[in-house]
Amino acid sequence: MGDIPTVNQKTEREAHVSIEMVNSITGMLRSLPALSSKCCIYRVPERLREVNLKAYKPTVVSIGPFHHGEKHLQPMEEHKLRYLQTFLNRTERSLEDYLKIVRTWEEKARHYYAETIELSSEEFVTMILVDGSFVVELLLRFYFPQLREKNDRIFHKPWMITDVSNDMMLLENQFPFFVLEGLFNLVSASIKEGNPTLLEVTHEHFKYLLKINELPKTFSNPGIKHFLDFIRNCYLSSFPRVHCESERTAIYECPPSVTKLHEAGVKFKMGTSCSLLDVKFTHGILEIPHLKIEDNTETLFRNLIAFEQCHCTDKYISHYMFLLDGMVNTSKDVDLLGQYRIITSMLGSSKEVSVLFNSICKNVISGEEFYFSTLCRDLNAYCRAPQHKWKATLKRDYCNTPWRVLSIFAGLILLVLTLIQAVCSLISVPRGP
Structure with missing residues (x-):
């Protein structure tokens, strides 16, 4: 048998191990990066991703570091370089000049991402220049069709521009807006036609996804973090937030379904508000702005919800979807809303629309306050009043x-x-x- 360690030997070994552990943990603590208030680009939480992985994953192009280098996105890298080449040719600045400018933005740009980006300074600056110039050049070609080259593979191939646009609104594919603004300002002087701002060309590109026709006058570049934030702000630009502050409560009350509301005599009306979220109920009339359901609608709203879940205190888009989820339970509910032109669906059936609404809020946290609480309470009270149902039955x-x-x-x-x-x-x- 070997020697049995004495009490003193055990103590020395334990003390030695403890010192190593302290040094190791101390090193890890010292290497922690500082947390930045600019953080606004996140990976989608796993609880949301597991419901519908495809809604958050880019299909043709990576923008930024989260999906940089993925194999299925490599074919677009060549087109990025072609766009960079054209972008550089629009000004008298050299590639070296642009790299020097972009390097001054590196530290700030890194702080926009919610996790440490494991790219060297050279790799990160190169990615920022290539991806940023690609996006700016794309926006310019969309705004000015005459700038598109004859053999452009993005604008002259069916569905490619749609796929690229869809990828540009994904949370994990967002890009610091201040970088795009800086690159745009460097090249915009060479575009003599109309002299649009970056916000104007961005709005022109995304407005087919939005409910609004005009760019909100209250917008300003310093307030926009990235494209997804831009889209969310467009939806909220005419949203009565002051009214919202007086109505929010900590109580969530599920609204009646559209069918139950109809049976209780509630009249439906397509709203004319520029904001999708401006839902009103007065004198037995429920007014809901028009919502067009297309192939990319689910992807858009899932990513808006994911952004709110990660970043926003006020989860307005999430609450709007909670409201629709409660009101639309079956295809019959969808058909009723369709009769009043409140919902227009480009999907295959009403069943697909109801499934969309029933799943889009799965694993989503509504928060302590719910904007539509008063609306839901009023709708439930109206349905519980027997005279309304008797009147509706008599009429029907x-x-x-x-x-x-x-x-x-x-x-x-x-x-x-x-x-x-x-x-x-x-x-x-x-x-x-």
């Missing part, structure tokens, strides 16, 4: 055509005449002595 089952109204009216007249005749008969009966 007995007064749904002019002929039924006339027959009921004639029946009432006949009933009144019969009662009058009966009363007259009683009056005319001779009384006994």
